[in-house]
Amino acid sequence: MAVSPIGIFDSGFGGLSIFREIHRLLPQYDYIFIGDNARAPYGDRTFDEVFEYTNQAVHRLFDMGCPLVILACNTASAKALRTIQQRELPQMEDPTRRVLGVIRPTVERVGNLTYNGHIGLVATRATVSSRSYDMELAKMGHVTLTSQACPKWVPLIESGRLHDETLYNEVRHDLAQLFEADPDIDTIILGCTHYPLITSTIQQVLIDLDHPEVILMPQGKSVSYALQDYLRRHPEMESRLSRGAEQQGQTSFYTTGDVDSFEQLATLFLGHNERIKVQKAIIP
Ligand code: DGL
Numbered sequence: 001m002a003v004s005p006i007g008i009f010d011s012g013f014g015g016l017s018i019f020r021e022i023h024r025l026l027p028q029y030d031y032i033f034i035g036d037n038a039r040a041p042y043g044d045r046t047f048d049e050v051f052e053y054t055n056q057a058v059h060r061l062f063d064m065g066c067p068l069v070i071l072a073c074n075t076a077s078a079k080a081l082r083t084i085q086q087r088e089l090p091q092m093e094d095p096t097r098r099v100l101g102v103i104r105p106t107v108e109r110v111g112n113l114t115y116n117g118h119i120g121l122v123a124t125r126a127t128v129s130s131r132s133y134d135m136e137l138a139k140m141g142h143v144t145l146t147s148q149a150c151p152k153w154v155p156l157i158e159s160g161r162l163h164d165e166t167l168y169n170e171v172r173h174d175l176a177q178l179f180e181a182d183p184d185i186d187t188i189i190l191g192c193t194h195y196p197l198i199t200s201t202i203q204q205v206l207i208d209l210d211h212p213e214v215i216l217m218p219q220g221k222s223v224s225y226a227l228q229d230y231l232r233r234h235p236e237m238e239s240r241l242s243r244g245a246e247q248q249g250q251t252s253f254y255t256t257g258d259v260d261s262f263e264q265l266a267t268l269f270l271g272h273n274e275r276i277k278v279q280k281a282i283i284p
Pocket of ligand 1: 010011012014015040041042043044072073074075076124127154191192193194
């Protein structure tokens with residue numbers, strides 16, 4: 001196993017949409033990905049549960065040698081990131097390890113996409129109720145944010161039903177509500193890392209609802225460029241990370257859930273020619 005990889009964590013498959021872009025931009029580093037599929041979805045869980053599970057996964061990634069962990073999950077970023085950064089990290093025997101999230105990098109870029117300042121957010125109930133996006137966007141000045149919780153999407157994605165009619169109907173129902181609340185939305189933040197796995201369904205619904213011009217904003221690119229920038233500004237962290245020969249690092253994938261279904265869906269989504277190898281993780 002790689003000695004000092006970057007850790008990437010999500011409640012399940014969603015973090016792959018972040019990992020894919022990070023790996024595309026920064027292939028030289030080693031990575032460990034953990035999906036907590038056995039306990040996903042996190043979106044309807046309590047604050048304490050999301051914090052506890054995320055904290056356990058972060059500790060596991062630290063124990064596996066990662067000096068830097070990305071919470072590739074909005075729900076975990078909204079509910080656990082700040083407490084981990086402010087309370088957990090300073091108490092650890094190595095307080096120089098770091099944990100970063102996905103919400104701030106997304107908010108920093110969305111202003112470049114919207115023309116009229118009317119932004120929509122689709123996310124889990126936990127992310128919407130945390131109001132993390134509202135608070136971050138308020139720092140940016142004049143934009144209108146309208147949020148829509150989409151509690152049914154992640155369970156369907158986690159069960160692998162990516163092209164199911166039920167999924168289409170749920171997406172249509174939730175996006176119709178979003179446009180009812182603000183018909184002027186010109187940009188939608190996909191504020192759950194699972195959602196890029198169903199981009200084609202979301203695009204089809206936008207066409208069917210007569211909003212084909214709306215810009216969809218997945219988070220992978222914002223997060224990967226923010227990470228690149230972070231590593232430039234923090235050479236003390238960058239120099240700790242292990243990397244592979246010829247600018248090609250290694251990635252180890254772990255799931256707490258079913259290894260076989262993770263291998264299938266991850267291979268498909270990451271577009272690998274050969275089936276990726278996934279190992280079982282037991283957390284805590
Ligand atoms: N992928 C996650 C997010 O970005 C969590 C989804 C869930 O577990 O409900 O919010």
